[in-house]
Amino acid sequence: MTALHLNPLFARLESAERVLVAGAGGGFDVYAGLPLALSLRHQGKEVHLANLAFSSIEGLPLDSWLAPDVAVVTPDSAPHQTYFPERTLAQWLALHHLPSTVHALARVGVQPLRAAYRALVEHYAIDAVVLVDGGTDILMRGDESGLGTPEEDLTSVAALAGLEVPERLVASIGFGVDTYHGVSHGLVLENIAALERDGAYLGAFSVPRATREGAAFLDAVAHARSRTPEFPSIVNGSIAAAVEGSFGDVQFTSRTRGSELFVNPLMGIYFVFELEGVARRCLYLDRIEDTHLIRQVGSRIEAFRDELPRQRPARRIPH
Structure with a gap:
C-alpha cells in the first residue's frame, strides 16, 4: 500500500x-507514453521505447532487426517513407540530445508479438513494462456496445500477459477521445470501477503543461504534426490540446471534419492499472491467444461478439 502523496x-x-514504455495500439501511441518515459529518465532509470507499428517496416535493412518482428528505428531509418511515427519520434529525441532509438513491433498476432516482446525484454534485461494506450478502448472487456479499435490494444495486452516480467502496467491517457470511434465513456468509467474492485486500478494523475515532461510532450506532438502534416495524430493532437487548456470541439485536422470533438481536461490524465487485471477482465482474451496474424485477432473478436446474447448498452454520463 502506497501513501496518498506518492504517484x-x-x-x-x-x-x-530498466523500463520498456510501449505504445499498445499502433500509430502514434508511443507518443502517449512520452511524458512517462521522460520522467523515468529524469529519475535516473534506463528507458527503452517501443511501438506497435502501422508503418511499413518490412523493407528495413537486415541490420535493423533486433529479432523477428522487432525493428530498431533510428532518425535515419527509411527516409523515403512519409508516414513513420517511430522514426519521427526518434528524430525528435535526437534533436533534444536524448537516446534516439525507437523499436517498431510488427502488426502481428499474439504469439509472434509475445516472442517480439520477449526478445526486447531479454535483450535489455527489462524489469518493468508500461503499456500505453492513447485512448481508453484498451479498457473495453468485449461486451460493450462499442469497442473502438481493440485488435492491436488487446493483442498487446495478451502478448505481455504471457510474459514473466517483475512489473507490468497499463497506462491510459486521452479520456473521451474514443467517442470518435463509438466508445461509451460511461462504460469506461464502469470498467474502471470494476478494475478498482478487483484491486487492479492504481489511480490517476495529470500531465500539466507547466511540467518539463508536459512541455516536452507538446513540443513532440507539434514536431510530429510538422513532419507528417498529411497524417496528424487525432489522439495525441486531442491530448495536447487538452494539456494546453483547450476545450470543446477543437478542430486541428481535416481528418475530423464532420465530427464533433470533445476536448476536455480529463484527456490529459493517465489512468493506471495492473496489466494482469486488465487481461483478466477481457472476455475474449483466451480466443486470441493462439493467433499469428492480426486479421485472426479481428475475426476472433467478431465471432465472440456474434455469440453474445446481448451487449451492454452505452451509459450516459449525467450532465
Whole structure:
C-alpha cells in the first residue's frame, strides 16, 4: 500500500532499473507514453521505447532487426517513407540530445508479438513494462456496445500477459477521445470501477503543461504534426490540446471534419492499472491467444461478439 502523496505509477516502478514504455495500439501511441518515459529518465532509470507499428517496416535493412518482428528505428531509418511515427519520434529525441532509438513491433498476432516482446525484454534485461494506450478502448472487456479499435490494444495486452516480467502496467491517457470511434465513456468509467474492485486500478494523475515532461510532450506532438502534416495524430493532437487548456470541439485536422470533438481536461490524465487485471477482465482474451496474424485477432473478436446474447448498452454520463 502506497501513501496518498506518492504517484501510483512511479511508486510501483521505484525499484525498477530498466523500463520498456510501449505504445499498445499502433500509430502514434508511443507518443502517449512520452511524458512517462521522460520522467523515468529524469529519475535516473534506463528507458527503452517501443511501438506497435502501422508503418511499413518490412523493407528495413537486415541490420535493423533486433529479432523477428522487432525493428530498431533510428532518425535515419527509411527516409523515403512519409508516414513513420517511430522514426519521427526518434528524430525528435535526437534533436533534444536524448537516446534516439525507437523499436517498431510488427502488426502481428499474439504469439509472434509475445516472442517480439520477449526478445526486447531479454535483450535489455527489462524489469518493468508500461503499456500505453492513447485512448481508453484498451479498457473495453468485449461486451460493450462499442469497442473502438481493440485488435492491436488487446493483442498487446495478451502478448505481455504471457510474459514473466517483475512489473507490468497499463497506462491510459486521452479520456473521451474514443467517442470518435463509438466508445461509451460511461462504460469506461464502469470498467474502471470494476478494475478498482478487483484491486487492479492504481489511480490517476495529470500531465500539466507547466511540467518539463508536459512541455516536452507538446513540443513532440507539434514536431510530429510538422513532419507528417498529411497524417496528424487525432489522439495525441486531442491530448495536447487538452494539456494546453483547450476545450470543446477543437478542430486541428481535416481528418475530423464532420465530427464533433470533445476536448476536455480529463484527456490529459493517465489512468493506471495492473496489466494482469486488465487481461483478466477481457472476455475474449483466451480466443486470441493462439493467433499469428492480426486479421485472426479481428475475426476472433467478431465471432465472440456474434455469440453474445446481448451487449451492454452505452451509459450516459449525467450532465
